[in-house]
Amino acid sequence: MNPLAGGAQSFPYVSYLRIYEPIEAFSDAQQLAILAQRGRERHRIDSIEHEQSLRRILRTLSDPFPHHETELVRTxxxxxPSGSTAPYYCPNQLAVRTTLAAESLDQNLRGPLIDVLVPEAAREAHQARLDQDTFADSAAKLHTRSATWGVPFAWFALIHEDDLTEVVEDDGRVQTVRITAxxxxxxxxxxxxxxxxxxxxxxxxxxxxxxxxVDWLEVFRRDAVVEVDYGPVAERVFPDDSPSDVRLGIESLAEADMLGAAASYRRLASRWIPIRQLARAS
Structure with missing residues (x-):
């Protein structure tokens, strides 16, 4: 059975935009971590990540930060370029991503709620665990972005419907869809x-x-690949025409075809607005 089934499909829906690079793009230390995990299957990485997130949520004391957890690497x-299939790697960079998420939360929330969600003691302990020598480089070159309650339309501008597509299913249900280019x-x-x-x-x-x-993509090597991972929301929208709808909508605007642009937006809205409304559902 696919470990993504069951609990990993719980709300909220989370989708990911990931950058994968060849092994030579990484430092010696990162290459060792990659080689140590290269035999681990993708669904197992997803399962471990989900299990770790649940453990952090269920801690007795509020503390959303990772504690000395092994850096996960997806393949x-x-x-x-030669036409033969090659492996590409995406480090999870969880410690850096949680740091940046906490900083964003601090900027957008006011009052006592931020101290409840991210206590000062937890933040200080997390800072003490960070490797300051590598933090700045990792923060400047994050390989993963995430979005809740739907795939951002801007991501669809990067991909085409004829790009390499992997549909992950379990017992007849779509677990996720991954499009790579x-x-x-x-x-x-x-x-x-x-x-x-x-x-x-x-x-x-x-x-x-x-x-x-696009500015973010420019940071990476030109032999990298980009992956849009729908996550569990794929079950609600696949097969999905969003990449072509976004492209046609933008092209219609460029041609001053307002009817065509409006039609594209209506198709996108009918598909994604009901999902985004789930964020406000009781």
């Missing part, structure tokens, strides 16, 4: 969308979101 296989293609697609929106709809939030993502 994907993708055709390299070369980073150079994703950057080109993002830039094309930026150029169209800058002229046709400069006021759209989507323009800023795609611009920010």
């Amino acid at each position: 994907t296989h993708f055709p390299g 070369r980073i150079g293609d994703c950057i080109d697609r993002g830039r094309r969308s930026i150029a169209h929106l800058a002229v046709a709809a400069p006021e759209m939030d989507l323009l800023d979101e795609i611009t920010e993502i």
